[in-house]
Each structure stands twice: as structure tokens, then as C-alpha cells.
Amino acid sequence: MSPWLAAFGLLLLIPGALGFAILPGESLNHLEITERAILNATVQACRELAKAEGADFTFPTPPFTAMTVAEACGTPKSSKSFRLAITFIILRNIRVDIRHALNASFHFDEEMFFQGRKIITEGIRVIKANNKQDNFEAARQKLGEILHPLQDFYSHSNWVELGNIYPNPNLIRSDTSIGNIAEESRATCRNCDGDDCRNNMLEDIIEEGILTSGYFGLVPIVSTKPKGKCSHGGPVDQTSNTEPKGGINKDTLDSSHGHLHMTAAHMAVAATSELLEDIRGAAGIRTFLQMMGISKGSSKALCFVIDTTTSMSDDIDAVQAVTSSIIDSGEGTEDAPSLYILVPFNDPDVGPLVKTTDPNVFKSAINSLSATGGGDIEELSLSGLQLALTSAPSNSEIFLFTDAPAKDKQLKSTVTALIERTQTVVNFMISGSTVLNRKTHSDGELNRISESEAELYRDLAQASGGLAIEVTKSELPVATSIITQSSSSSLVTLLQAARNPGSSDTFSFMVDETIMNPLVYITGRSINFTLTSPTGESEQSTNSKGSLIIKSQSVGNFQTLQLDKQVGLWTMNMVSTNPYTLKVIGQSPFDFLFDFVEASQGPFPGYDALDTRPRAGVNGSLLVSLTGSDSATVTEVALVESSGSGEIKGVVASQGSGNFLVLIDRIPSEEFVVRVKGNNGPTVFIRQSSTNFRASNLTITADSSSILEPGTPFSVPFSVMSHEIEGNISIRATNNQGFDLASPTSLFLEAGNRANDTVTLSAPLNTPSGTDVTLTIEAEAPGGQDTNYVVMRFSVFSTVTDFAPPVCKLLSLQSNCSDSCSSSMWELSVQ
Ligand SMILES: *[C@@H]1O[C@H](CO)[C@@H](O)[C@H](O)[C@H]1NC(C)=O
Ligand SMILES: *[C@@H]1O[C@H](CO)[C@@H](O)[C@H](O)[C@H]1NC(C)=O
Ligand SMILES: *[C@@H]1O[C@H](CO)[C@@H](O)[C@H](O)[C@H]1NC(C)=O
Ligand SMILES: *[C@@H]1O[C@H](CO)[C@@H](O)[C@H](O)[C@H]1NC(C)=O
Ligand SMILES: *[C@@H]1O[C@H](CO)[C@@H](O)[C@H](O)[C@H]1NC(C)=O
Ligand SMILES: *[C@@H]1O[C@H](CO)[C@@H](O)[C@H](O)[C@H]1NC(C)=O
Ligand SMILES: *[C@@H]1O[C@H](CO)[C@@H](O)[C@H](O)[C@H]1NC(C)=O
Ligand SMILES: *[C@@H]1O[C@H](CO)[C@@H](O)[C@H](O)[C@H]1NC(C)=O
Numbered sequence: 001m002s003p004w005l006a007a008f009g010l011l012l013l014i015p016g017a018l019g020f021a022i023l024p025g026e027s028l029n030h031l032e033i034t035e036r037a038i039l040n041a042t043v044q045a046c047r048e049l050a051k052a053e054g055a056d057f058t059f060p061t062p063p064f065t066a067m068t069v070a071e072a073c074g075t076p077k078s079s080k081s082f083r084l085a086i087t088f089i090i091l092r093n094i095r096v097d098i099r100h101a102l103n104a105s106f107h108f109d110e111e112m113f114f115q116g117r118k119i120i121t122e123g124i125r126v127i128k129a130n131n132k133q134d135n136f137e138a139a140r141q142k143l144g145e146i147l148h149p150l151q152d153f154y155s156h157s158n159w160v161e162l163g164n165i166y167p168n169p170n171l172i173r174s175d176t177s178i179g180n181i182a183e184e185s186r187a188t189c190r191n192c193d194g195d196d197c198r199n200n201m202l203e204d205i206i207e208e209g210i211l212t213s214g215y216f217g218l219v220p221i222v223s224t225k226p227k228g229k230c231s232h233g234g235p236v237d238q239t240s241n242t243e244p245k246g247g248i249n250k251d252t253l254d255s256s257h258g259h260l261h262m263t264a265a266h267m268a269v270a271a272t273s274e275l276l277e278d279i280r281g282a283a284g285i286r287t288f289l290q291m292m293g294i295s296k297g298s299s300k301a302l303c304f305v306i307d308t309t310t311s312m313s314d315d316i317d318a319v320q321a322v323t324s325s326i327i328d329s330g331e332g333t334e335d336a337p338s339l340y341i342l343v344p345f346n347d348p349d350v351g352p353l354v355k356t357t358d359p360n361v362f363k364s365a366i367n368s369l370s371a372t373g374g375g376d377i378e379e380l381s382l383s384g385l386q387l388a389l390t391s392a393p394s395n396s397e398i399f400l401f402t403d404a405p406a407k408d409k410q411l412k413s414t415v416t417a418l419i420e421r422t423q424t425v426v427n428f429m430i431s432g433s434t435v436l437n438r439k440t441h442s443d444g445e446l447n448r449i450s451e452s453e454a455e456l457y458r459d460l461a462q463a464s465g466g467l468a469i470e471v472t473k474s475e476l477p478v479a480t481s482i483i484t485q486s487s488s489s490s491l492v493t494l495l496q497a498a499r500n501p502g503s504s505d506t507f508s509f510m511v512d513e514t515i516m517n518p519l520v521y522i523t524g525r526s527i528n529f530t531l532t533s534p535t536g537e538s539e540q541s542t543n544s545k546g547s548l549i550i551k552s553q554s555v556g557n558f559q560t561l562q563l564d565k566q567v568g569l570w571t572m573n574m575v576s577t578n579p580y581t582l583k584v585i586g587q588s589p590f591d592f593l594f595d596f597v598e599a600s601q602g603p604f605p606g607y608d609a610l611d612t613r614p615r616a617g618v619n620g621s622l623l624v625s626l627t628g629s630d631s632a633t634v635t636e637v638a639l640v641e642s643s644g645s646g647e648i649k650g651v652v653a654s655q656g657s658g659n660f661l662v663l664i665d666r667i668p669s670e671e672f673v674v675r676v677k678g679n680n681g682p683t684v685f686i687r688q689s690s691t692n693f694r695a696s697n698l699t700i701t702a703d704s705s706s707i708l709e710p711g712t713p714f715s716v717p718f719s720v721m722s723h724e725i726e727g728n729i730s731i732r733a734t735n736n737q738g739f740d741l742a743s744p745t746s747l748f749l750e751a752g753n754r755a756n757d758t759v760t761l762s763a764p765l766n767t768p769s770g771t772d773v774t775l776t777i778e779a780e781a782p783g784g785q786d787t788n789y790v791v792m793r794f795s796v797f798s799t800v801t802d803f804a805p806p807v808c809k810l811l812s813l814q815s816n817c818s819d820s821c822s823s824s825m826w827e828l829s830v831q
Contacts, residue, residue: 030093030094031093032656032657034086034090034093035657037268037269038276039064039069040064041273041276042069042082042289043060043072043073045292046289046294049286057072059072060072065658066082066083067627067628067629067630070294075299077298077299078293080299081293082294083293085291087623088140090144091595091607092140092144093145095608095609099608102218105119106119106149107152108153108156109152109156109213109215109216110215111182113178117178119146120150120171121172121174122797123146126138126139126707126770127146131282131283131770133770134287134290134355135770135771135772136290136291137772143279143291150271154167154271155251155261155265156249158213159267160250160260162206167267167274171271172275180210181210181211182212184226186210186212187228188228188229188230189202189248190202190244191246197257201248212230213230214237214247215229215230215232216231216237217237224239225239228244230247231245231247231248232248232256233247233248233249233255233257234255234256236603250265279291290339293393297336298334298336298337300338300339300397301338301340301397302323302337302339302340302362303340303342303399304323304400305345305401306384306400307403307404308346308371309347309379310371311371312371313370313371314431314476315431316370320367322480327363338357339393340356340359341355341392342362343387343391347379350384351384353387353391377404379402379405379407380406380408381400381404388400389424390418391736395422395424395593396424396425397425397466398426398427398466401431402429402431403449405454405456406457413780414776414789417789418791419464420613420691425690426460426464427466428466428467428469429480430449430454430457430469430470430471431470431472432449432472432473458579462581463691464692465493465496465673468581469556470556482558490588490591491586492515492587492590493689494511494586495507495509495584495688496581496688496690497581497642498643501577502527502576503576505573505574506572509686510568510569510684510685511534511565512590512683512685514588514590514685515586515587515588516565516587518565518585519563520563521558521581521582522558522561522580523557523558524576524581525557527578528540528576529541531549531563531571531572532570533564533570534567549563550562572584588685589629590626590680591627592687594622594625594689595610595622595623596610596614596693597609597622597661598620599621607621612696612788613694613695614696615695616668616669616695616696617666617667617695617697619666619667621661621663621664624659625659626658632679634676636649636652637674637675638674638675639668640675640688641668641672642670642671642673643671644670646668648664650662650663650665671692672694673692674688675689676688696788698722698729699720700720700721701721701790702716702717702719702777704716704792707794707796707797710765710798714761715758716759717757718758721753721755722781723752725749726750727781728746728749728782729747729748729749729755729779729782733775733777734775735775736773739762739773740761741775742759743760744759759777761794767796767798768796769798772796776789776792808831811831812829813829814827
């Protein structure tokens with residue numbers, strides 16, 4: 001944002017300045033327009049699918065919601081991933097107003113019709129290419145970006161004033177006429193009649209069907225409004241004070257042309273539906289629905305990251321057995337995974353990634369794994385995990401199998417960044433220390449993961465809310481079968497805590513009426529506990545003859561307890577001096593999704609999702625949505641410190657459409673989890689994030705286009721800021737595709753000042769269009785105590801499809817140079 005804009009901070013309070021308003025009110029905003037269109041397009045797609053399959057289809061009763069649509073589609077368990085997809089698309093839509101506030105092309109202002117259409121049509125091609133490669137996150141990101149200008153067209157141009165009753169079909173095609181666009185010199189508006197702008201458009205413009213749009217500017221002096229042109233209008237737009245005064249936007253009911261707001265907004269919904277239908281046409285119905293997070297089965301991914309070095313052959317057998325059993329038992333049921341991901345890693349190879357919706361393809365990929373090579377002791381486990389984290393949908397669960405320490409420890413912070421940003425749970429299955437399966441050093445020493453080497457895996461498991469299970473090779477099949485029981489869908493986290501170093505503590509968790517199969521997971525050694533039910537009944541680990549624990553299983557450092565379902569508050573008193581983790585889960589439709597967001601710093605209001613850690617020690621905000629019920633509400637949101645009992649509660653405000661904005665006074669400097677309390681009628685429920693989050697005193701921002709052309713260096717400018725930290729900041733940039741990357745290694749920061757630099761990424765020329773790449777730029781404070789990062793996803797897209805190099809053909813050569821051609825005459829003709 002240019003410095004002079006900072007002076008306009010006061011304008012923050014003016015709602016709906018540019019584009020359909022983005023705060024709730026009576027008018028329809030980008031959020032509601034996008035959501036309505038997605039729900040409509042998805043219902044239509046499901047109806048078509050049912051028709052094709054000869055199945056019955058019943059439309060849900062309007063107004064549609066993510067839940068009623070997922071149910072109508074016959075995939076009720078998808079309602080959470082559908083909600084997640086919708087929110088993601090909406091946040092990307094809103095981001096356009098924050099990041100490209102003053103670029104007229106993104107808003108169809110200033111008669112930028114060709115430029116606006118180019119953004120849309122180029123985006124459509126990228127989305128189609130992404131979908132061909134099942135890169136749905138990248139597709140959703142682009143979709144949000146292009147829906148914004150598409151919707152703005154109906155508010156900012158005179159399409160509605162011209163009497164059109166259907167959307168402009170030519171905004172989603174690149175080879176047609178957009179309409180009869182006003183010449184640059186053509187006057188289009190006259191002064192409004194005071195505040196009344198209903199008749200400010202010139203009659204000849206309307207009569208001749210000439211297309212125009214409003215000019216917009218924040219500062220009168222730099223206003224570029226040509227003579228006679230319409231303005232956008234409204235208090236922020238300074239061009240509307242110069243003749244012709246007033247404006248034509250239809251952003252809200254109170255706008256200059258507010259009387260046409262509803263017409264424009266409904267047309268924006270229809271135009272959005274049509275764009276989605278175009279994408280569906282190219283992708284096919286099933287792929288389209290998957291892009292929206294809707295699929296048969298559990299909507300969860302089954303994701304394995306497997307060490308395939310020589311000593312892993314028993315582990316691979318165990319994975320093959322468990323995969324078969326998950327697939328066979330889940331087949332055709334609601335618990336069948338909707339996506340399968342496999343990342344084998346060896347040394348020096350990682351991958352290839354297998355990502356498929358076909359269980360048989362996955363089974364055969366798993367069955368064809370064999371254990372070979374490996375050489376030294378350490379393996380590239382974190383590189384494998386990085387690839388899995390960037391390929392799996394957000395909120396997935398990953399299982400990593402290894403018996404070796406990580407060779408690529410330097411990726412720990414990158415992996416942590418990806419865990420935090422995707423809220424993915426990572427479980428480590430660490431095997432190996434039985435006599436038969438030892439790997440040996442060249443000098444004959446035993447290969448065993450040392451305590452400190454396992455610590456790396458434990459830290460990552462804990463950060464993600466996953467388990468680090470340490471077993472012998474012979475125990476592995478038992479551990480694997482226990483843990484994959486939890487691959488069933490609709491699992492929610494009731495409590496998750498860790499103590500490292502170990503210390504005795506009492507934890508409580510609430511089991512509500514909706515919870516089925518409450519389960520306790522404990523990792524750690526020599527741990528005693530006392531469990532107390534809501535009725536006051538107690539049971540101890542040392543005497544498991546009570547009735548509270550239906551079944552208890554124990555293997556290696558891992559123990560599970562299946563609890564009797566008693567509704568109410570339970571307590572668990574843990575007694576240990578060793579480190580331990582405690583996790584309580586259950587199945588329930590009620591859960592929550594959330595993002596850290598920040599209020600726009602620019603001239604227009606709105607909240608932008610963070611791709612970074614939130615700032616520590618200052619206020620912050622979260623956007624929370626509930627799944628499982630359309631009538632449930634959030635009553636309390638707290639950030640709870642992971643290591644103790646400190647917590648900070650936020651102020652909750654409903655935003656409509658099941659979204660809640662939560663303002664937090666101070667984001668903790670300590671690691672924390674997010675706990676949400678809600679109710680649905682008389683049912684009170686408490687849920688917790690699996691992920692442990694951290695805040696930072698460093699702020700890092702980066703912005704660039706989201707399309708990367710193969711063979712062309714792609715610059716990502718970024719900047720780092722801090723009020724508390726100064727000195728040399730270490731910079732580390734990594735990407736998940738192994739593309740060439742140039743990055744500074746440090747940046748000198750003066751407290752309170754911004755330091756900036758650039759990372760350059762290059763995709764090889766033959767990278768297929770639709771590939772996505774995730775770039776992580778990390779900044780680490782001197783001493784390494786504080787790190788922040790920014791995680792960005794780009795799509796590779798080539799406008800060039802002909803990769804054959806030009807062929808040079810010699811037509812004639814005449815030369816007399818026997819010695820030196822540079823000093824002789826010669827003649828050459830080539831084609
Ligand atoms: C506006 O955005 C378009 C599309 O990204 C870009 O080509 C153009 O340079 C931008 N204009 C300005 C003034 O930044
Ligand atoms: C719903 O989508 C269909 C196309 O899929 C479109 O024809 C229709 O206009 C849309 N309805 C609304 C209210 O936008
Ligand atoms: C756990 O209980 C056993 C049996 O009562 C006891 O021997 C052991 O010391 C206890 N461990 C701890 C950490 O309290
Ligand atoms: C934090 O507080 C400041 C000052 O009161 C305010 O301007 C800002 O919008 C707040 N930020 C968030 C995210 O609420
Ligand atoms: C941020 O700085 C404050 C004051 O220097 C310090 O107390 C806090 O621990 C720091 N937070 C983080 C996350 O490093
Ligand atoms: C920062 O790094 C530069 C060069 O790497 C060095 O010259 C300078 O002394 C360092 N400054 C501090 C405060 O460490
Ligand atoms: C850093 O920002 C300044 C001011 O915005 C700009 O002039 C400079 O070119 C930027 N430097 C880099 C390396 O991006
Ligand atoms: C090469 O030499 C011949 C004979 O000396 C002359 O006729 C001819 O023009 C020369 N060709 C060139 C390209 O200089």
C-alpha cells in the first residue's frame with residue numbers, strides 16, 4: 001500500500017466502499033453472493049449426477065445451506081469439507097478488495113472491461129488446468145480471486161441500467177465482444193440531482209446500449225476521471241466530487257444507484273453460477289464436486305508417508321495389511337476415504353507422489369512398495385512429509401512410518417509452518433529396536449533412533465495434535481490397526497494436552513449427548529492416571545476393573561481407553577514424571593473450522609485470512625464457523641496455552657451464514673490451542689483445535705501474482721517487520737516441488753522499520769500447466785527463539801503450449817574464408 005494511503009486510515013469505518021459490501025447488513029455482499037451461487041451450482045451438479053445415475057433427487061428447502069446441500073447430495077459427511085471450501089473461496093474473494101483495492105481492472109472500474117475480462121478468463125483456464133491435476137486447493141484459490149471482478153461488473157458497470165435481465169455471457173469467454181464499450185472521449189454521465197443519482201446517466205448511452213463503468217479515486221488531485229465520465233460514487237470516492245458529480249455503483253442499498261442494488265446482486269449470483277457451470281462442464285460433475293469438497297464417503301483423505309529403505313520391510317508389510325483392511329472394510333460405506341495419498345521416501349529420492357480417488361490404484365501402489373537402499377542411517381522423512389502436507393487437503397490426517405532419524409532436520413520449521421497453516425494432524429509410527437530388524441552402521445553399530453532424534457518427531461506430532469507412537473517392529477501391526485480405527489469420519493477433538501517435561505496434572509473434558517465412542521489416547525511411559533466420570537465414579541490405571549473403561553489397549557508407548565459414554569464433565573488426573581500426551585476424541589457431527597484473520601489496513605473494510613503466524617502480544621481476530629447444524633451458535637472462544645491453564649477469551653460476534661468473528665485482546669506468546677464452546681438448542685458442546693499454534697513478534701508479508709509461467713523467473717517480494725526484534729534475521733525459503741529458488745539468507749532489521757527483499761522461483765520449462773507449488777518463506781529472529789513464515793500457493797500455467805525449439809535450416813552458404821572467416825567476406829542464408 002502506498003504511504004499516502006496510510007493517512008486515510010479513518011476511512012476504515014465506511015462500509016462497502018468498493019465492491020459489494022463485505023460486512024453483513026441488509027444489502028447482499030460478496031460473501032453472500034458467492035455462497036448463494038456455490039450452493040446453487042452444487043445443488044444443480046448433484047441433481048445432474050443423480051439423474052445420470054438414475055437416482056432420486058430432492059431439492060433442499062431454501063434457503064440452502066452447506067449442510068442441507070451436502071445432505072441433498074447424499075453426502076452428509078461432506079458438509080464440513082464443503083463449508084471449508086466455501087469459506088476459503090470467500091476469503092480469497094474478499095482479499096481482492098484488500099490487496100488490489102486501487103487496481104481498477106479487478107473491479108471493472110474506469111471502463112477496464114478488457115483488463116477485467118482478462119483476469120477472469122485467464123483464471124478460468126488456470127482453474128480448469130488445476131482440476132485436471134486434482135489440485136483443488138489451487139483451483140479454489142483462483143476461483144475466489146476471479147469471482148470478485150465478475151461480481152463487481154454488475155455493481156460498477158451500467159449493465160443493469162441498460163436494461164439487461166441476464167448476466168453478460170462474454171465475461172467468461174475470451175474471443176467475443178464484451179459489448180458496445182464507450183469510447184474514451186464519450187461522455188456518459190451528468191451531475192446527480194443533489195443526492196439523487198437515479199437519472200445521472202445520459203439518455204443516448206442508454207438508448208444506444210453503450211457500456212461504461214464508474215471512475216474511482218481516493219485523492220481529488222490525482223483523479224484521472226476524463227471529462228464527462230461517470231464516477232463510482234460514495235463518500236470515499238473523491239472523483240465523484242468533480243463534475244459530473246455523484247456516481248453509479250450499486251454496492252449497497254444506500255449507494256448512488258442503490259435502487260438497483262438487489263437487481264445487480266441477483267445478477268451477480270446468476271453470473272457466478274454460470275461461471276461455476278462452465279468450470280463444471282470442463283471438469284466433469286464428480287471432479288467439480290470434489291473441488292467443492294463434496295464426495296461420497298467420509299470426505300477424508302487417507303495419507304501415508306512411508307520410509308522405503310531396506311530395514312522397513314516389516315513396516316511396509318504392516319502398512320499393506322492395514323491399507324487392505326481400511327479399504328475393504330470401508331468400501332462403499334460412509335467411512336471410505338475420498339482421496340488416497342502416498343509419499344514414499346528413500347535416500348536420496350522422495351516420491352513419486354501418488355494421489356488418487358481410486359482405492360484399487362492406491363492399493364496397488366502400496367503393494368508395489370518394496371524396501372531397498374538407504375545407505376546411511378538418516379532418511380529424508382521431513383521432505384516426504386512436506387510433500388504430503390502440501391498435497392493433502394487442509395484438515396487431513398497423515399501417518400508417517402519410519403525407523404530412522406530425519407536427515408533433513410533443517411525442514412522442521414517449514415513442516416511446522418505447513419502443519420499450522422493446514423491444521424493437519426501428523427501421526428508418527430516409529431518402529432525399530434528389535435534384534436532382527438536392526439540396520440547397522442558401516443562400523444557395525446546399532447541403528448536405533450536416539451531419544452533426542454525421536455524428540456524431533458514428538459515435537460512435530462505434538463504441534464499437529466497427532467501421536468508419536470514408538471513400538472517394536474513386531475508391535476507395529478497392533479499399533480497401526482488401533483490408530484487407523486480413528487480414520488473413521490466425523491472425529492472431533494474434545495481435549496488435547498501435552499506435558500514435556502512430564503508433570504502431574506488434572507485435565508477435564510466434556511462429553512455431550514452427540515458424542516459417540518469417546519476414546520482416550522495416551523502416549524508416554526510409566527504413566528498412572530485416575531479417571532473420574534461425571535457421576536463421580538473413579539477408575540485408576542493400576543486397577544482397571546471398573547466400568548468406566550470399556551476396553552483398554554496398550555502397545556509400546558501408546559495406550560487407548562474406550563470410555564463408557566456418560567454425558568457431562570470428566571476429569572483425568574495424570575501422574576508421571578515422564579513426558580506424555582493426552583488426547584480425547586469422539587465422533588460427533590458438531591465441530592468448528594477457523595482461520596486467523598486480520599482487519600484490512602487499507603482504505604476498505606474487511607478481514608483477510610493470515611498465511612502467517614498471528615502477531616504475539618497484541619489484539620487479533622479469528623473467523624470461526626460451526627459445522628453439523630445450521631442453528632448452532634458459538635458462545636465462547638478461548639485461546640488456551642498448551643503448557644498450562646492460562647487462557648484468553650475472545651469477544652464473539654455473529655456475521656450471519658454461520659460465521660462468527662472473534663476479537664481477542666492479546667494473542668499469547670506461548671503455544672496455544674483454540675477452544676470453542678457452542679450450543680445447539682439445549683446441547684452444549686466444547687471442541688478444541690488439534691493444532692497447537694504459535695504467535696510471533698515478527699510480521700512477514702509477501703504478495704505477488706498467483707500464476708507462475710514455466711521457464712520464467714518468478715519474483716516474490718516480501719518484507720519483514722518487528723517492533724520488538726532487531727538485528728540480522730535469518731531467511732529461509734523452500735518449495736515443495738524442488739524448483740530452483742534464489743533467496744537471501746539474512747536481512748538486517750531495525751526495530752520498528754520494515755526490511756524487504758525478494759525470493760525468485762523458477763519452474764522448469766516442461767512443468768505441466770495446472771501444477772501447483774507451495775512456497776514457504778521463513779524469518780527467524782537472532783537466537784532462533786522466534787520464527788514467522790508466510791506460506792503461499794501458486795499455479796504453474798503456460799500460455800505457450802509449443803515447446804519444440806525452432807529448427808534452423810541452412811539454405812545457402814557462400815564463403816571464401818579458408819583461414820579466418822572474421823576477416824573474410826561470406827554470405828549465408830538460413831530459414
Ligand atoms: C492491475 O492488475 C493487472 C492484473 O494483475 C496488472 O496487469 C496491472 O498491471 C495492474 N495495474 C496496476 C496499476 O497495478
Ligand atoms: C442456479 O444455477 C443455474 C445454473 O447452474 C442457473 O441457471 C440459475 O440461474 C442459478 N440460480 C440463481 C438463483 O442464480
Ligand atoms: C504407578 O503405579 C505403580 C503401581 O501402583 C507404582 O509402582 C508406580 O510408582 C506409579 N508410578 C508413578 C509415576 O506414580
Ligand atoms: C487492534 O486494536 C487496534 C487499536 O484499538 C485497532 O485499530 C485494530 O483494528 C485492532 N485489530 C484487530 C485485529 O482487532
Ligand atoms: C515478543 O516480545 C515480548 C517482549 O519482548 C516477549 O515477552 C515475548 O515472549 C515475545 N514473543 C514471542 C512469541 O517470541
Ligand atoms: C549482520 O550481518 C552482516 C553481514 O552478514 C554483518 O556485517 C553485521 O555485523 C551483522 N549485524 C549484526 C547486528 O549482527
Ligand atoms: C524495499 O522497499 C522499498 C520501498 O518500498 C523499495 O524502494 C525497494 O525497492 C524494496 N527493496 C526490495 C529489495 O524489494
Ligand atoms: C569468393 O571469391 C570469388 C572469386 O574470387 C568471388 O567471385 C566471389 O564473389 C567471392 N564470394 C564472396 C561471398 O565474397
